Amino acid sequence: MGTSPFRLGWFGNLTAPEWRDGWSTDDATGWTDGRFYVQMVQAMERAGFDFMMLEDSVMVPDIYAGTAELELKHAIYAPKLDPVPVVAMLAYATAHIGIVSTASTTFYPPYLLARAFSTLDHVTRGRVGWNVVTSSEDRAAQNFGMDTIGAHDRRYDVAAEFLEVVRKLWDSWAPDAVTADAATGYYADHTKVAPIHHTGEFFSVRGPLNTPRSPQGRPVICQAGSSPKGRDFAAAHADMLLCIPNGLDGMKAYRDDIRRRAEGVGRDPDEIKVFFVVEPVIGRTDDHAREKFEEYLSHGQRNYEFQMCNFAATMEIDFSVLDPDLPIPDDVTTNGHQGQFAIWKETFGGRPIREAAAQMRIGSIELVGSPSTVADLMEEAMARVGGDGFMFLSQPPSRSYLADITEGLCPELARRGLIRSGFRHATFRENLRSF
Amino acid sequence: MFHLGWFLGQGFGIQPGRGVFDGNAWRDWMKPQRYVEMTAALERGGYDFVFIEDTAMIEDTYGGSAEFTLAHGEMAPKNDPLPLVPLMAQGSRHIGIINTMSTIQYAPYTAARLMTTLDHLTDGRAGINVVTSVTHRVAQNFGFDEHLPHDKRYGMAAEWMDVVTKLWDSWEPGAVVGDTETPRYADHTKVHTIDHAGEYFKVRGPLNTIPGPQGRPVVGQAGNSVPGRELAAQYADTMLAMGHNVEQMKAFREDMHERLIAHGRKPGDLKVMFLVSPMLGESDAHAQDREARRAAAMHEAENIEMVLWGLSYISGGTVDFSKFDLDARMPDILGNGEQSSMRQFVAGNEDKTLREVVTGVRQIGDLGLVGSPDTVAGKMGEIMEEVGGDGFLLYQPLNLNPHSIAEYVDGLSPALRKRGLIRDGFDSVPFRDNLLAF
Numbered sequence: 085m086g087t088s089p090f091r092l093g094w095f096g097n098l099t100a101p102e103w104r105d106g107w108s109t110d111d112a113t114g115w116t117d118g119r120f121y122v123q124m125v126q127a128m129e130r131a132g133f134d135f136m137m138l139e140d141s142v143m144v145p146d147i148y149a150g151t152a153e154l155e156l157k158h159a160i161y162a163p164k165l166d167p168v169p170v171v172a173m174l175a176y177a178t179a180h181i182g183i184v185s186t187a188s189t190t191f192y193p194p195y196l197l198a199r200a201f202s203t204l205d206h207v208t209r210g211r212v213g214w215n216v217v218t219s220s221e222d223r224a225a226q227n228f229g230m231d232t233i234g235a236h237d238r239r240y241d242v243a244a245e246f247l248e249v250v251r252k253l254w255d256s257w258a259p260d261a262v263t264a265d266a267a268t269g270y271y272a273d274h275t276k277v278a279p280i281h282h283t284g285e286f287f288s289v290r291g292p293l294n295t296p297r298s299p300q301g302r303p304v305i306c307q308a309g310s311s312p313k314g315r316d317f318a319a320a321h322a323d324m325l326l327c328i329p330n331g332l333d334g335m336k337a338y339r340d341d342i343r344r345r346a347e348g349v350g351r352d353p354d355e356i357k358v359f360f361v362v363e364p365v366i367g368r369t370d371d372h373a374r375e376k377f378e379e380y381l382s383h384g385q386r387n388y389e390f391q392m393c394n395f396a397a398t399m400e401i402d403f404s405v406l407d408p409d410l411p412i413p414d415d416v417t418t419n420g421h422q423g424q425f426a427i428w429k430e431t432f433g434g435r436p437i438r439e440a441a442a443q444m445r446i447g448s449i450e451l452v453g454s455p456s457t458v459a460d461l462m463e464e465a466m467a468r469v470g471g472d473g474f475m476f477l478s479q480p481p482s483r484s485y486l487a488d489i490t491e492g493l494c495p496e497l498a499r500r501g502l503i504r505s506g507f508r509h510a511t512f513r514e515n516l517r518s519f
Numbered sequence: 520m521f522h523l524g525w526f527l528g529q530g531f532g533i534q535p536g537r538g539v540f541d542g543n544a545w546r547d548w549m550k551p552q553r554y555v556e557m558t559a560a561l562e563r564g565g566y567d568f569v570f571i572e573d574t575a576m577i578e579d580t581y582g583g584s585a586e587f588t589l590a591h592g593e594m595a596p597k598n599d600p601l602p603l604v605p606l607m608a609q610g611s612r613h614i615g616i617i618n619t620m621s622t623i624q625y626a627p628y629t630a631a632r633l634m635t636t637l638d639h640l641t642d643g644r645a646g647i648n649v650v651t652s653v654t655h656r657v658a659q660n661f662g663f664d665e666h667l668p669h670d671k672r673y674g675m676a677a678e679w680m681d682v683v684t685k686l687w688d689s690w691e692p693g694a695v696v697g698d699t700e701t702p703r704y705a706d707h708t709k710v711h712t713i714d715h716a717g718e719y720f721k722v723r724g725p726l727n728t729i730p731g732p733q734g735r736p737v738v739g740q741a742g743n744s745v746p747g748r749e750l751a752a753q754y755a756d757t758m759l760a761m762g763h764n765v766e767q768m769k770a771f772r773e774d775m776h777e778r779l780i781a782h783g784r785k786p787g788d789l790k791v792m793f794l795v796s797p798m799l800g801e802s803d804a805h806a807q808d809r810e811a812r813r814a815a816a817m818h819e820a821e822n823i824e825m826v827l828w829g830l831s832y833i834s835g836g837t838v839d840f841s842k843f844d845l846d847a848r849m850p851d852i853l854g855n856g857e858q859s860s861m862r863q864f865v866a867g868n869e870d871k872t873l874r875e876v877v878t879g880v881r882q883i884g885d886l887g888l889v890g891s892p893d894t895v896a897g898k899m900g901e902i903m904e905e906v907g908g909d910g911f912l913l914y915q916p917l918n919l920n921p922h923s924i925a926e927y928v929d930g931l932s933p934a935l936r937k938r939g940l941i942r943d944g945f946d947s948v949p950f951r952d953n954l955l956a957f
Contacts, residue, residue, distance in 0.1 A: 104699045112697035112704070116639035116729060118605065142628060144710060144727050152707040152725075159704035162727040163695075166629075166636035172602035173640060176551065176609070195660040196624055199575060203531070203599035206549045207606070226723035227628040261589075262596075264546045266537050271545065271592035274585040277577065290659035292585075294577050296549070296596040386702075 089502050089519055090466045091134040091473030092494070093184075093359050095326065096121070098138055098165040102482030111483075116165060118173050124486055125174045128181060131490035132503040134516060135182035136174065137215055137306065137326070137475070138167040142191060143223040147396035149404035154393050158386075160479065161397045168200055175208035182512035184213035184306050184324075189246040190239060191219060191228050195289055197246075198253035201303045202295040210299030210511035215306040216321070218243045220420035221400055236419055240313045245284045247305075247321055252280040254302040256292035272296070300511050310338075310423025319345035319356070323513060326475050328361045328448055330430055335360050335448050335469045357472040357516055360465075364451035364458050364476070366488040373453045384442035391441035399425055408438035446477055455496035463502060520957050521903045522910030523566045523932075523941055524792050526759070527557075527918050530572040530619070532597030535916050544919040549598055553919040555610035560921070564928030565941045567954055568615035569607065570648060570739065570759065570912060571600045575624060576656035581831040582841040593828055601633060608641035615950030617646030617739045617757075622679040623661055623672070624652070627720055630679075631686035638731025643949030646737030646757075649750070651676045653856040654836035666835060669855055673746030678717045680738075680754045685713040687735045689725035705729070733949045743771075743859035752778035756951055757790040759912055761859065763884050768793055768906045790954055792912040796881075797888035797895050799926045810889045817878045826877040830864065833857040833882075845874040883914055892926075896934035903940070 101120055103112035111120060125136050144162040146152040155161060167185040174183050185204070187197055197214075204212040218239035219225070225233040233239070261276035280291035307322040309315055310329075318325050319342055329338040343353035365380070367373030381387070392403050399418040406413065411434050418425045432440040449465060451458045462474060478485050497503045509515045531554070536545020544553065558569055577595040579585040588595055600618045607616050618637070620630050630647070637645040651672040652658065658666035667675065694709035713724035740751035741759040751758045752775060760775075762768035776786040798813065800806025816822055827840040834840075835856025843850055849868050854861050860882055868876050886902060888895045899911065917923035935941045945953055 100704060103697060103704070104702050106699075112699075113695060113729075116731070117642055118640045142632065142727055144725050146707075152710060156705035156707045156710060157701070157703050163690075163705070163729040164727050165639060166633045166728070169601050169605050169633065169637055169640055172551070173605045173609070176606055191626060191629065193624065193661050195575060200599045200601070203602055206598055207551050207602050223723070226721075228626050229721040257596075264536075266545070269537065270590045271533060271536075272589035272596065274589040277585060277589055288662050288664075290656070292577050294575055294595045295598050 087463045087467045087502065088471065089504065090462075090471060091357065091359070091516075092132065092497075092503055093135045093137055093326075093473065093475040094128055094133060095361055095475045095477040096124070096136050096138050096481065097479055098140075098167055098170060099161070099163065100159040100480060102480045102485070105482060105484070107484050108482065118165070118170050121170060122173055122177045124481065125178055125181060125183070127486055127490045129178045131494035132498055132505065133181060134473070134504065135184055135213065135512065137184040137213070138170065138186060139215070140164070140167050140186035140188070140217075141219070141221065141224060141397070142188070142227055143221055145221070145223055145393065145397040147223070147400050147402050148392050149402065154389050155397070158390055158393055160390065160393045168204070171204050171212060172207050175204075175211055180211070180507035180515070182211050182213055182304060182515065183208060184215050184304065186215040186217055188217050188219040188224075189243040190225070190233065194246050194249040194287055195253065195291075195293070198250040198293055199295055202254060202293060202298045205298030205300050205303055206295070212300070213304035213306050213324070213512060215308070216243065216247070217308070220398065223400070233419065236311070236422060237313050240309075240317050242286050243317065245286050249280070249282050249284070249287050249289050251302060252282055253289070253291055253293040254297070256280055257297040259297060259301075262296050300513050304513050304516060310421075310427070314423060315342060315345055318342065319351070320349050322356055323516060324357045324359060326359045326361060328424070328427060328446060330427055331449060332465055332468050335465070339469055339471070355517065359473050359475040360448040360469075361475045361477050362447040362449060362451055363445050363478060364489070364493065366453070366455060366458060366492050368454065370453045370457050373457075377452045380445075381443055387444070388438050388442040391444050395428075403437060406437060409436045411436060455492045458493055459496045459500060459502070462497070463500070520940060520942065521908060522790055522792065522954065523564070523935075524568045524570050524757070524910065524912040525561050525566050526794060526912050526914040527569055527571045528914050528916065529594070529918065530574065530597050531600040531603045532594065533592035534919050540920065540922045541917065542920055542922070544917075545592070548919065551603055551606045554603055554607050556921065557919055557924060558607040558614060558616070559610045560924050560928045562611045562614040562945075564932035565936065565943065566614060567910075567942075568617050568646060568737075568757075568950065570617045571603075571619055573597070573600050573619035573621070574653070574657065575621070576654060576660055578654065578656060578828070578832050578836070580654070580656070580834070580836045580839055581828040583839060587824060587828050591825070593825070594832070601637070604637050604645065605640040608644055613644070613945035613947070613953065615644045615646050615737060615954065616641060617648050617737065619648040619650055621650050621652040621657065622676040623658060623663070623666075627679050627682040628686065628722055628726075631683045631726055632728055634683075634736045635687065635726065635728050635731045638733050638736045639728075643732030645731065645733070646739055646950060648739040648741055648759075649676060649680060649754070650741060654832060656836050666855060669744070669858055670746055673742070673744075673750060675719045677750055677753070678719050680750065682713070682715050682717070682720050682722050684735065684754065685715060686722070686724055686726040687730065689713055690730050692730075695729050733951055737951050737954060747859070748775060748778055751775065751789065752782050752784070755789055756954060757792055760791045760793050761863065761883075762793045762886075763863075764886070765902055765905045768902070772907055772909065787955065791909045793886075793906075793910075794883050794912045794914055795886050795888060796883050796914050797931070798885055799890070799892060799895060799930055801891065803890040803894050806890045806894075810885075823874070823877055829882065830861075830877070833860045843873050845877075846872050849873050849876045892930040892934040895931060896938055896940065899935065900938055900940050
C-alpha cells in the first residue's frame with residue numbers, strides 16, 4: 085500500500101504486572117525489583133519500538149466510596165515505584181530505545197528535576213525523555229503540603245514557567261564549557277557556565293545547574309494534554325504527544341490541530357510526533373482474537389470496578405454516589421484530566437455507567453484480530469490520519485500480552501516495512517525525527 | 520571485628536585526573552561502569568557500604584567567582600546520584616549503598632518513595648544519608664534567598680525524618696496479600712494515611728509503593744554538631760564521625776551512646792564510622808615517603824588555594840577566604856555551614872597564622888595510619904580496641920581509579936582479614952542486618 089513507516093511506543097506503569105492469570109509465578113510481589121520491566125524493555129527494543137514511557141502519580145487513591153479498597157484490590161495506580169532510578173536500569177540493559185519518565189511540575193522543584201533528567205540523559209547516553217505532567221489530583225497534592233491541586237489552567241501557567249526555568253538550567257552550561265585540558269589544568273571554563281537568576285511568578289532559582297551539559301542538551305519532551313490549554317502547551321514545548329481521541333476522524337482532527345498550533349508558534353510541525361493510545365487484542369487467527377476479546381468482556385464486574393478506579397484516580401469523581409444503571413449525569417465535572425473526561429463521556433454515549441464501563445477498552449480505535457488483520461488496520465489508520473505512531477497500553481502489563489505484541493504483531497509490521505528495523509542515530513531525539 | 524565503609528566524597532561527580540596514574544576519570548566520571556566496578560571491588564574487600572556524597576550547586580564564594588571551582592572541578596560538575604544506585608547494585612550482591620539527600624531539596628514524600636524504590640531495586644541494600652545542605656548557594660537553587668540558620672534547618676530535618684519514617688510505616692506488614700482468587704492485591708485496612716501536619720510539612724499519605732525488603736532503608740547521618748548528633752541518635756543506623764585522636768573518638772562514641780539511650784534505643788543500634796584517610800605504601804618507608812611528599816605539597820600555592828576554597832564552602836558561603844592575609848592571625852569564624860568542620864580549623868589555632876592552619880590542619884586526618892598494609896591493619900585494630908568498636912569510613916580522592924582502589928581492597932583488606940578484624944564474607948541478608956551483625 086506504500087504507507088510511510090510509523091512508530092511504536094509503550095504506555096508503561098511501574099505497577100504490579102498481571103498477577104491473576106496463572107502465567108506470572110512471582111510477579112505479584114517480585115516486580116518491585118525492576119527486573120520485570122528490564123525484560124519488557126529489552127523485548128521492545130528487539131521488536132522495533134521507539135520508546136517505552138513510564139507513567140507516574142504520587143498517591144494511593146481513595147476517592148471511590150471514600151476508601152482505597154477497590155484501588156488496592158486491583159492495584160491500578162498504587163502501589164507503584166518511582167520511575168527516575170528505574171530509567172537508569174532500563175537504559176543499562178538496552179542500547180538504543182528511548183526511555184521516557186513522567187515527573188510532575190507541581191511536585192518537583194525545577195532544579196531537582198533539571199538535575200535528575202540531565203543525569204539520566206548522561207547515564208542513558210542521550211536516550212531519556214521527560215513526560216511533563218501538571219498532576220491533577222488533590223490526593224497527590226495532599227502528600228506535598230497542599231490542600232488541593234490548584235485550578236486546571238493555573239497549573240499550566242506554573243508548568244510553562246517551570247519549563248522556562250529548567251530550559252535555562254539545561255542551557256546554563258555552554259556546549260563547549262567542559263575543556264578537560266590537563267595542560268592548562270582547566271576542567272571547565274567558568275565564563276561559559278552562568279547563573280540563570282530566574283525570578284518569576286512561581287519560582288526563584290539562581291543556578292547554574294551543577295551537572296554538565298548532557299548528550300541531548302535537554303531530554304525529549306513528551307506531553308499528554310488534550311484540553312485547549314494543554315494542546316497549546318504541547319504545541320509550544322513537546323517533541324512527542326500521547327493522546328486518545330475517538331476514532332479515525334478524532335485522531336486526524338487532533339493531529340491536524342496540534343500541527344496547526346505548532347505552526348502558529350513558529351515550529352516545524354514534523355518536530356512533534358503524535359502517538360495514539362491503543363490496546364489491541366491479538367490472536368493466532370481473527371476468531372481466536374475475538375474469543376480473547378469476549379473472554380475479557382466476560383469479566384464485567386472486574387472491568388467495571390477497574391474503570392471506576394480509573395475515573396476516581398484521574399478525575400477524582402466518586403462514581404459510587406451515582407446510580408450505575410443510569411448514564412453519567414450532565415452536571416458532573418472535573419478539575420482533573422478535562423480533555424480526557426470529555427472523551428470518556430462521548431464514549432459512554434447515553435449508556436448506563438455500569439454497562440458502558442464494563443465494556444470499555446481504552447484506545448482510539450478497536451484493534452482485534454490476527455497480527456495480519458491488526459497490521460492492516462494500523463496501516464489504514466496511519467494512511468488516513470497522516471502519521472506518526474501508536475502507543476500500546478496494557479494495564480496491568482503481562483508477559484503473555486507483551487509477547488503477543490513483540491513476537492506476533494511487530495514481526496508482521498516489520499515485514500511490511502512499517503516500523504523501524506534498527507536505530508541510525510545515537511540519541512532518542514534524532515531517532516524520533518529520522519523519518 | 521569492626522566495619523568498613525567507603526566514602527565516595529565527590530559523589531557522582533568529577534574525579535581527580537591530573538596525576539600520572541589518574542587515568543581518564545577526569546573526563547569520563549559521568550559513565551556508570553567505573554562506579555559499578557568500584558562497588559564490586561569494595562564488596563570483595565569486605566566493605567559494608569559505599570557512602571555517596573551529594574551537593575547541588577556550583578560554589579562561587581571563593582574570590583567571588585566560579586573560576587577556581589570549575590577550573591579544578593571542585594565539587595562541580597556533579598550528577599544526581601540516585602539513578603546511579605541501582606546500577607552500582609547490579610555489579611554486586613551484598614554491599615550496601617547509601618546516597619545523600621538534602622532535606623531542603625526533596626519533599627518528604629518524594630524522598631520516602633525514591634528510597635523505597637531504591638530498596639526494591641537493590642534487593643534491600645539501600646541507605647539514605649540525611650543532610651541539611653551547607654551553603655546559601657544550594658538554598659538559592661531551591662527558592663530561598665538565603666539558607667536557614669544552622670539550628671533551624673536541623674529542626675526542619677528532624678520533622679522531615681519524622682514524616683519520611685511515618686510514610687515508610689504507612690503499609691503494615693502483611694498488607695500485600697496477592698490473593699488471585701478474590702482477587703485482592705492488597706488489604707486496604709492495613710494501608711493508612713499519616714495525616715501529618717507540623718511546623719514545616721503537611722503530608723497526608725499513605726506512601727504509594729509497598730515496603731521495600733528492609734521496610735525502612737538504612738539511615739545514615741553525617742552532621743557532628745549537637746543538632747546533628749541528636750538527629751542521628753533518633754533515626755540513624757550509622758553515622759559519619761570526625762575524630763582526630765583516640766580520645767576524641769572514644770568521647771564521641773560514648774556521647775552518641777548516651778543520646779541513643781535517652782531516645783530509648785540501644786547503643787548497638789548505631790554504628791559510628793570514623794572518617795579517615797590512611798596512607799599506604801609497599802613498605803613502611805614507602806608510605807612515610809608518600810606522606811612526606813603529601814605534607815610538603817600542602818605548601819604549594821595551588822593546594823593552599825584549594826584549602827581556602829574549602830573553607831569558603833564550609834562557611835556556608837558566608838566568608839570569602841581569598842580576602843585574608845595568609846600571614847595574619849587565623850580569623851575567628853563559625854559561619855552558617857559545616858560548623859563542626861569549621862571549629863576544627865579555628866579551635867585551638869587562634870595563635871596561628873592562616874597559612875599555618877591551611878597547610879597544617881587536615882579536615883580528614885590519617886590517625887597515624889601511615890605504613891604498609893600490615894602496619895596500618897595493626898594500628899587500626901589497636902585504635903578500634905581502645906575506641907570500643909564500630910568501624911572506619913575510608914576516604915581517599917581517587918575513588919574510581921582501580922590502581923588506587925586496589926591498595927585498599929587488595930592490600931589493606933587482606934591484612935585486616937588475616938588479623939580477623941573485618942568480615943570475610945556476607946550473609947545473604949539485607950544491608951541493615953549485615954551492618955548490625957557485630
